[in-house]
């Protein structure tokens with residue numbers, strides 16, 4: 001019997017040449033991967049060895065070109081279970097050595113085919129280690145990927161990259177958030193969905209780019225989650241009669257998030273239990289009066305060590321952030337909403353990874369306890385949110 005090994009879509013069509021051009025002029029030449037065309041974004045690297053579907057579909061990657069440090073990507077193909085949203089959000093994808101033959105019982109198609117179908121321009125066959133080291137030394141910067149058989153000259157490509165918008169100052173959450181409210185029902189002890197209105201807790205979640213696993217993690221704990229558009233008003237939040245309010249992850253610069261900051265302040269004034277993840281942590285920081293700043297190259301991956309300073313425990317966690325909160329690590333801060341402290345810190349670089357208020361039930365983390373993909377060490381944070389809601393009732 002002969003076995004025919006079919007190559008990926010790009011091999012079948014003999015992948016066109018592709019060039020990656022960084023805004024500082026460094027270029028890498030490889031082959032087209034995924035859709036053929038031109039794309040721009042902020043070049044960032046992710047150190048996750050697995051979970052590429054969750055990365056690609058995380059709305060927080062909107063307008064970013066993601067460089068995978070894992071050299072071999074696409075091995076398990078693409079399934080219909082792992083996406084974190086309805087589409088791929090990354091602006092471009094950079095892979096060293098794409099899998100030639102995906103193999104997994106859940107796989108429905110190859111990653112290359114999926115990228116083509118969704119029109120995502122990528123590049124493969126470049127030295128992603130050299131590119132990552134460059135970004136670590138010089139910092140995240142704008143990038144373009146150009147592929148096809150008739151490429152412009154390097155000067156033209158570089159000029160186009162330098163005209164692309166910067167991530168600093170970008171307001172992007174409205175572009176990715178739901179336009180309509182939807183409800184994720186709680187899951188009962190029997191594993192069945194609890195009828196709407198009958199769950200133990202109700203949470204209003206402000207969608208700034210929410211990952212699908214986040215309401216799921218709440219639903220697993222008996223919470224009915226009303227996911228509201230980013231443009232929701234304070235009245236919309238309280239119309240849900242929430243036991244708690246949640247602010248999600250999301251793309252862009254937290255300095256350009258006036259509406260979410262004012263919504264969060266209204267929630268803090270009412271002392272409703274509050275939880276924020278990632279962008280939500282930055283919004284809490286700003287609502288309390290702290291600044292935010294852009295990290296040199298950010299944290300992206302599923303292996304970042306974080307210490308919970310309230311217990312001393314260290315957890316290995318999933319991250320995707322390019323900005324961070326500027327809050328003092330060594331003292332309790334006085335804020336308009338009472339005392340606040342840094343609850344979590346990244347052990348690689350001492351970046352603020354969590355905030356908590358001491359005089360009312362509100363906290364947030366900069367990383368991803370929903371763990372999609374990623375280790376589940378931080379799942380206890382959803383339990384903490386439940387405890388805050390329980391405490392408010394007592």
Ligand SMILES: NC(=O)CC[C@H](N)C(=O)O
Nearest residue numbers: 060249250278279322323
């Ligand atoms: N995942 C997120 O919510 C990211 C938040 C913000 N856009 C950042 O890059 O820091």
